Amino acid sequence: MIKAVLFDLDGTLMDTSEGIFHTSQYTVSMLGYSPCEDMKRLRRFVGPPLKECFRIVYGFEDDELLEKCVEVYRKEYEKTGMHLCHLYDGIEDVILRLRSQNLKTGVCTLKYEKLSKMIFEEKGISALFDTVHGTDNRGKITKTDCILLSVADLGLEKDEVLMVGDTVNDLEGARNAGVSFAAATWGFGFEPGDSVDYGVTVDCPHDILKLI
Numbered sequence: 098m099i100k101a102v103l104f105d106l107d108g109t110l111m112d113t114s115e116g117i118f119h120t121s122q123y124t125v126s127m128l129g130y131s132p133c134e135d136m137k138r139l140r141r142f143v144g145p146p147l148k149e150c151f152r153i154v155y156g157f158e159d160d161e162l163l164e165k166c167v168e169v170y171r172k173e174y175e176k177t178g179m180h181l182c183h184l185y186d187g188i189e190d191v192i193l194r195l196r197s198q199n200l201k202t203g204v205c206t207l208k209y210e211k212l213s214k215m216i217f218e219e220k221g222i223s224a225l226f227d228t229v230h231g232t233d234n235r236g237k238i239t240k241t242d243c244i245l246l247s248v249a250d251l252g253l254e255k256d257e258v259l260m261v262g263d264t265v266n267d268l269e270g271a272r273n274a275g276v277s278f279a280a281a282t283w284g285f286g287f288e289p290g291d292s293v294d295y296g297v298t299v300d301c302p303h304d305i306l307k308l309i
Contacts, residue, residue, distance in 0.1 A: 098257060099200070099259045100201065101227075102195055103247050105262035106204055108281070108284025109267070110188060110204060113182040116174065116180065117142060120173045124170045139154060143285040144264035144267075148163045148164075175212060193225075198309070202227060203228035205243035209233075212231075217229070228247045241270045248274070256276075261281055262280070263284025263286045267280075268295055278293075279299045280293045
């Protein structure tokens with residue numbers, strides 16, 4: 098029986114694409130490189146760990162350059178990017194319904210945890226979550242780590258927890274953590290009609306309620 102639902106942030110809970118795309122393009126421009134003009138490729142910036150995003154989208158491999166990218170990105174994201182986001186339609190209602198049924202709710206993200214909490218404070222939604230876990234300033238915390246930390250926070254068993262996310266990173270994190278998984282098709286990874294080899298797909302936030 099599911100007793101808690103954990104949400105990915107970028108592309109699942111909130112549409113943060115405007116801020117992420119602005120910040121990534123700003124970062125490479127500031128470092129003297131050309132921005133990505135392929136929007137389909139740029140969309141791949143959402144989901145993976147930050148260093149990996151710069152590898153995937155811009156082809157950067159040098160570790161020193163990647164460290165500089167992360168440094169510039171985080172400063173600009175905190176200044177500008179974090180403000181350019183909004184909750185997906187229906188997601189707040191779903192969370193409120195879950196909580197009205199005495200289910201716990203939380204967030205597991207590969208976004209910097211400090212910035213994630215700042216966004217929730219700014220949007221006035223911090224009270225919607227019993228636990229929030231993201232990556233650290235070294236980017237060493239994985240999606241699986243975030244999920245397991247949240248399960249421990251909530252004092253639940255793994256089979257009592259459902260993870261909702263929009264990318265393969267979320268799916269693999271849930272699989273490795275041993276929790277149930279729902280692939281959200283409204284974000285930046287999975288699309289309507291996709292099949293997944295672990296869990297199920299949901300095409301709108303309210304479909305989550307049918308899984309409980």
